[in-house]
Every structure is written in C-alpha cells, then in structure tokens.
Amino acid sequence: MEKLGTRLRHLIDLLDSAVASTYTEAGLRYRPRYTPIVRALTESEPLTINQIAKLAGITQPAATQTIALMVKDDIVKVNSESKDGRHKFVRFTDHGRAMLPLLTAHWDATTEAIKELESELPHSLTEIIKAATSRLEEKPFAARLKEAHQKKIGR
Template sequence: MKQGLGTQLRHLIDLLDGDVAQQYKDAGLDYRPRYTPIVRALEALGTASIGQLADAAGITQPAATQTVNLMKKDGLVAAQPGPDGRQRLVTLSAQGRALLPALKACWAATQAAAEGLDAQLAMPLSRIVDEAILALEEQSFHARISEARTRLVPASQPKGNKT
C-alpha cells in the first residue's frame, strides 16, 4: 500500500531531523534542530521580538514562542519585556553565543550533506520543496482538496454522507 503524502513527509522529516539531532549529540552539544532558525535569526538581528523572530525564521508566532521558551529553559536565550511592555525582546545568552562556533561547524556539515543528497536525486529535494511551498502559497492545500472533492463527489450526494 502506498503511503499518503503527509505520512511520507513526516517520515522524511523524522529521517532528516533525527540524524541532524544525532550530529549535535556527536559534537557534544545539548541542542535541538528546531532551535536553528531562531539562533540564526538572533545572530543576524541581535535582539528581536517574537514576531520578528517568527518572520525571520519563517515560522508561526506560536512556534517561535514555544521554541524561545524551550531555549530559555536550556539557557540559550534571554528574554525581557520590550519598551511598550507588550512584546518580549529576545537575545542570545552568553551560553548561546558560546555555542555559535560549534553550531556553525555542524551547520556547514549539514549543508554539505544536503547538497550531497540533492546531487544523488533526480531533482534536488531543496528545489522540489521550494516549488511546493510556492505552489501552496498561490493556492492552499485546503483549496486544492475542496476542488478535488467537488470533482469527485457527485452533486446529488450530501458531502457528509459516506457511501
């Protein structure tokens, strides 16, 4: 039986993230792959609000908030109220800054491995993912499912009826 797209993508992410996480352990780092977009954003921005981090990292604000909270528990970032009291301003802690050289070495190895994987495939995975993101930004997967449902479900059959 062929796996569905969601199952395939989750499996791919598990394979990639698991091995990236192992690389950090092998390097003696207590660090999660999900921290990388936030660390890179903070390295570039210095101090940033959660909204700015979410935008720079390409993730949602709730995901940025959750990741920053985990990073704070691990001592990698510090957060303080912004001038208006509504925003939290986040910076890399001294511990987070101290990890940068080792992280950069891991990131370089990961990038080289990704390029090697891309070279082995008929079409680079990074290109396929970029194209998929662009296509889904033009028309959401929800809209595509709705269109498919309209084509596949006879008009006389109620949409909730499973026959």
Template sequence: MKQGLGTQLRHLIELLDGAVQQSYVDAGLDYRPRYTPVMRALAQQQSATIGELAELAGITQPAATQTVALMKKEGLLLVAADGADGRQRMVRLSPQGAALLPQLQACWKATKRAADSLDADLPFPLSDCLAQAITVLEQRPFGERIRAATKKVRPTP
C-alpha cells in the first residue's frame, strides 16, 4: 500500500532531522535542528523582532515564537522589550549562543555537503522539488485543494 503524502513527508523529516541531530551530538553539541533557521537569521542580523525572525527564517510566526522561547530557556538567546510601548520584543544571540556559532557553522557546512550529495543521487534534486512545491502551495494552498477535492467526492442530492 502506498503511503500518503503526509506520512511520507513525516518519515522524510524523521530521516533528515534524526541524522542532523546525531551530527550535533557527534560534534559534542546540545542543540536542536529546529533552532537553525533562527540561529542563521541572527548570525546575519544582530537582532530582530519575532515577526522579522519568522520572515528571515522562512517559518511561521507561531513557530518562531515557540522556537525563541525554547532557545531563550536554553540560554542561547536574549529577549528584551523594545520600542516606545514595550510591546515589541527584540531577540539577539546571548554570549553562549554567539560562542556556539563557529561549531554550528561547521556542522551546517557538512549538512549542506550531505544535502548536495542527496540531490546528486536523485533523478531530480529534492531541494528543487521542495522549492517548487512551496511556491505552488503559496499560490494555491493545500487547504483550498482539499476543499475542492471534497466537493468532487460528495454525492449530489
């Protein structure tokens, strides 16, 4: 039986994230792969709001909020009120987070080389396929596609 798209994607993520997580362990780092988009964004830009981080990292604002909270708890980030009314929260790397960057960047380079190797072993690069799928889903979301498919299978009265 062929697995559904969601099951396949979850399994792919498990295979990729598990290996990346193990590479951090092998490097002696206590670090989660989910932190990488935020760390990369803050490595390029000294500080950012949660909304800016979400945009820079290519993740949703709720995901950015959750990730920042976890990273702050682990001492990787500093979060402080900013702006006249204090509602904006500015996020930046803590000294501990900044000190971790050189080791992380070495891991990221190895992960990039491994991803390039995976792309080369496939009949079409997975990274290109994923980028195309994201673009198409941004133009016509999957929820809209489900609703359209639901209308096609409902019996007519």
C-alpha cells in the first residue's frame, strides 16, 4: 500500500515536471522552485537571504541553494552592501526583471490549470493543503510522531 509521503512526492513530481516543461518550451531557464523567491523579490527589492526565506516560507538553507542556482541562470545577483560585508542583498538582474511579464503569464496559466484540476476533485486540494499546514504549524508532525511512537513502542 502506498503511503502518504510517496503519494505527495508523486503529486509534486507530476505538477512540477509539467510546470517546468512549460518554462523549457518557452525558452526560459527557470525552475518552479525559483517562484517563491521571485515573488518575494517582486514585493520588495533588494532583500537579504534571510528576508527572502521568511517571505517565501522556506528555510534559509533552501533559499541559499536556490539563489545560487538563480545566480547561475542570471535571474538574480547577490551584492554586499554593508561596510562589514556581512549582509548580502539579492536583487534581479536585468535579464531576471525582463522575464517577469512572461513568468506572470505562466503563473496565471498555472492557476487556471489548478482551478480545472480542483473542479474535478471531491475537495479543494489547495484548501486541504492549507488546512494540513495550519494543523502542523499548531502541532508539528514531530510531536505527533513522538506521541505515536510512545503509544506503539512505549518510549
């Protein structure tokens, strides 16, 4: 029997691979994982990596890794703007900024495709994910696992 984690990974693979292929077909060097960072930067620019992580809802290491890939793809650049060099700021390159209208069109199309998918489901996938995330923020899965282990194993 497939488990929840396997099904979630498969669902993400199905969604991300389709979205990634639309970027490739449009001639864009862009990955779906860039989107939370691009959206954060469109709200305010420049931002530190920590600010981006917070706004994007991802971890600082994930933001750092993704930004490094985005630098290679000439979407963002990282500059040190403080005298001591400790604070590095991320901003769009000219190429990255020029991509924004096309990316917005892709995001709008993705939203339409998600609406169509959700109309075929018995429940809104978006609402289920929001509810699950909310519950896990209230009581983390690690705490739930610990309780389950205590019941089953006695530790």
